[in-house]
Amino acid sequence: MAIEIIPEVGHFALMMALVMAIIQAVVPLAGVATRRSLWMAYGAPMAAGQFVFLALAYLCLSASYLLDDFSVANVANNSNSLLPWYYKASAVWGNHEGSVLLWSLMLAGWGFAASAFSTSLPRDMVARVQSVMAMVSAGFLLFILLTSNPFERLLPNVPADGADLNPLLQDFGLVVHPPMLYMGYVGFSVVFAFAIAALMGGRLDAAWTRWARPWANVAWAFLTVGIALGSWWAYYELGWGGWWFWDPVENASLLPWLTGTALLHSLAVTEKRGSFKSWTVLLAISTFSLSLMGTFLVRSGVLTSVHAFANDPSRGFFILVLLGVTVTLSLLLFALRAPRVSHRVGFGWLSRDSLLLVNNLLLVIMTVTVLLGTLYPLILDSLNLGKISVGPPYFNALFVPLTVLLCAFMGLGPSARWKRMGARELTTKLWLAGAGALVIGVLAPLLYAGQWNLWVSLGLVAALWIVLPLVRDVIDKCRHAGSLGRGLARLSPAYWGMVLGHLGLAVTLVGVTVVSNYNVERNVRMAPDVTVEVAGYQFTMRELTSRRGPNFLADTSLIEVRRGGDGRTFMMHPEKRLYLATGMPMTQVALRPGLFRDLYVAMGEDLGGGSYAMRIQYKPFVRWLWLGALLMAAGAVLAVIDKRYRRVATRRGAATRRVTP
């Protein structure tokens, strides 16, 4: 039957992709060395072929999942015939093997896009970029084929049914969070490839940064959304109401985000002013290296985490070699080829250049802080100094002040001029915004909670200090245009991208501040007709019933909520599920989302006699956390459609038109 050969087709497609990756890694680079343009031209078709074959492999694995082919070990261990089709499709990346396949598919996708959109760039540059992308790709394909083959069969004892997907992963969050995150991780490979290509070619001018900037923006946008989705998923699925745990794997995604943010800003300086050249290259290398390290940490099992996949030292060793070779070689290349004499482009101590430098330094310090906290347990364990874990107190104690400091400089940055500017001019521009931020920030907690709170004020002042100068800057820029409408229309997408990105961070900051300080949480015992009041809402349990889902049994309670002010009522249904195949219990949280507050009810233990432990939480402004992240991502994407990147595309379009008859 055709179904039975699908996994073999997928396996074969994987090997084809590997062969193409190797050709793409070797031939174009050899072409550059020997100046043969035919060899250089090998890159584009190979990149396309790799993408096609990996897509085929991926479709084959998905088909095996959808058709319940339990002769495939990966399917038998992670899926189940009772699973709804959309979780079967997303279960593909809910496990180690499948998720590396998705990783590779995305890498090939980015590689294909990078070669398709770069036809107007110098040929040797494109050849080098394609070659570097293919080296990374070949490494991962070898990793899949040698240690993590998703098409491994269970023959001849084919199980009648699968083991079921981990219930934690049976959720919309799983459908979207990992792909977004991987898109971000992998996207930085393009920027990395551009940086390495520039180092190899010895052409560390502003040109490569202009080519690399759109890719960095898009990758960063994906990573931002991916992290936010992960936080949102943890919030509603794990049943604790937390949104960030400083878990090693969360940190692993935050690290490239921090250096990626620094990279976006450093790329801007290099493109506009030609300075920070080596620094930008180093950030590009670090960002991708940290993405790879994140992959290593998740898959090798060296750290304990809620995310860790099965602990298999041989896989860990392979990724470590991959990581080691990539990072060591690129850093070595950097050490040998970084510009010998950096062109000192002078700038005053008060200028946008210097402020961006401070921003970069702060982001790097934050990265090192998180990195140390994440790796410290591992290092102590390796030196036989005992097993410890570094918890939120460490991270909060260092990260919060650094963030506030970063915001202090962020407020100044957009209003400052390149090169140099007088302190007086900056003060004139910003004193009103500063005073406004201070007054509103200090008074807001008094008005909101009737009591002053240092942390809330600090957070709000920082957020307002980002927003108000931006508002003033937009108004200033429009003033010269005559009418406000015309002025707003004249501002470039790149500028709007910056405004949106900074605004997003401010929104996230408000969310973090308010929810951390004004969160109300109560653990109560509830039985039918018991009423509990939390933060001005009355919760009454109306009913306690059982139901049967497609692959689980559930105890459901029906809770009526009455709002204090206007007496409006609505219903909430928290659930406790028992998944049949694995016998794993899961809490299904009931959430009532709102722009200014979430209500959160989680069912806990059965206390007997028809009563249940319930955790009720009131979470003000928690949505702002993720809303801010979406704004930041939107800003990054908006900046990409700016004219100066489009010009490349138009020129390419014109060239194609001439060729096509």
Place this chain on the structure above:
Amino acid sequence: MKRWLLLLLPLGFVGIALFFYQGLGRDPTARDSALMARAFPAFEAVTLEDANRRVDETLLRGEVTLVNVWGEWCPACKQEMPQLLELADHGIRMVGVNYRDRREKGRAFLDEYGDPFELNIFDPEGSLGFDLGVYGAPETFLVDADGVIRYHHKGYIAPSDVQARILPEVEKWR
């Protein structure tokens, strides 16, 4: 900048990589085996084979025993059976825990894939599994002659584990 200073970057990374390498062989959850060197938890249950035969923890006294937690619903358990049969051939006393399963399904499983067990404790509610801290089947516990847990194998026993891990542990406690 002095070029040799830049060379510290790759060197620094190699240093971190060494720590990673060291960490690879270690299991960060090693401490989790809370039952290690503790007595096998007390239980009272009937057997899979005979609904009228009652057994309790004294069943495991007197001889080194491998207790394997399995279920018909668990695909890895099917793959594990040949290894368990091999261990039984080495003369090791094997006791199964039929975990969260139905009686007829459990029996059909043993008929189809072989039965290395002296007997099977029937645990349809998973209460013994809970006391053992089982994450999922299969898991295997080595219990010494005094009924004390000496080794815990989480997950599937691979063909290579038989010689490399299980047999040496059994020898150690015999």
